[in-house]
Amino acid sequence: MKILYLSPGLREPGSVQERIDGWSWVPGLLGEDTTLVGRGLRRGSENSEGDFDDYAGGSEVVRAIVEAAGEGFDAVVIGDTGDPFVPGIREYLDIPVIGPMESSLQVASMLGHKFSIITPAKCMKPRKERQVYVYGYADRLASVRSIDVPVSEVSKHPEKVIDLVVEEANRAVKEDGAQVVIQMCGFMVEYYEKAAERVKAPLVEPIRAALKTAESLVRLGLSHSKLMYPKPRPKKRVL
Numbered sequence: 571m572k573i574l575y576l577s578p579g580l581r582e583p584g585s586v587q588e589r590i591d592g593w594s595w596v597p598g599l600l601g602e603d604t605t606l607v608g609r610g611l612r613r614g615s616e617n618s619e620g621d622f623d624d625y626a627g628g629s630e631v632v633r634a635i636v637e638a639a640g641e642g643f644d645a646v647v648i649g650d651t652g653d654p655f656v657p658g659i660r661e662y663l664d665i666p667v668i669g670p671m672e673s674s675l676q677v678a679s680m681l682g683h684k685f686s687i688i689t690p691a692k693c694m695k696p697r698k699e700r701q702v703y704v705y706g707y708a709d710r711l712a713s714v715r716s717i718d719v720p721v722s723e724v725s726k727h728p729e730k731v732i733d734l735v736v737e738e739a740n741r742a743v744k745e746d747g748a749q750v751v752i753q754m755c756g757f758m759v760e761y762y763e764k765a766a767e768r769v770k771a772p773l774v775e776p777i778r779a780a781l782k783t784a785e786s787l788v789r790l791g792l793s794h795s796k797l798m799y800p801k802p803r804p805k806k807r808v809l
Contacts, residue, residue, distance in 0.1 A: 578627050580614045645666040648780075651776050662801070684748055694716065715741065
């Protein structure tokens with residue numbers, strides 16, 4: 571099985587593959603026959619804290635997907651918890667296309683009735699609330715909390731970020747009634763184990779949830795419905 575992990579942000583050539591090759595937890599999560607191929611964009615925003623950041627890489631995402639369509643991938647995972655471009659990519663491709671936000675909400679909803687989300691920057695909170703509403707989980711949301719750290723700083727201060735995530739997660743459990751917590755940032759994926767062991771509720775990590783969801787759908791022989799995501803009609807498109 572071959573899964574494309576597309577990071578929809580501005581990335582140096584080869585940097586996304588280098589990063590996922592360093593994820594020591596992947597062999598324990600995915601089957602031995604599953605290969606992750608990581609790619610980024612030549613144009614776009616360096617990270618995403620909102621819709622506008624994602625729009626900056628829109629045409630590049632289309633190019634990347636068109637280029638990858640004939641390469642024999644079995645699934646695509648979008649490496650951004652904003653789940654940007656997922657509906658449109660599902661229209662173009664016949665294979666599963668998975669977003670971390672949707673996957674983590676589905677996993678969290680199986681583990682408890684009420685969940686909270688922990689984001690890096692405060693400016694991301696309204697977007698996460700909107701996504702929860704759009705995906706149909708508004709009545710399950712206990713809270714959206716922020717550690718008040720810009721996404722650009724998340725990778726520079728690992729121990730500080732882990733402490734803040736744990737603090738806000740446990741406050742969500744104690745003060746907001748959360749039974750499950752979602753650590754909502756792809757740049758925090760490496761911090762998951764250290765944070766999870768200190769949080770007093772199940773902690774869901776979106777990138778892991780998305781990768782496992784993609785692999786599971788492939789093994790089940792399922793993909794998104796073309797009744798919901800019809801193929802784009804042939805027409806002139808200038809990218």
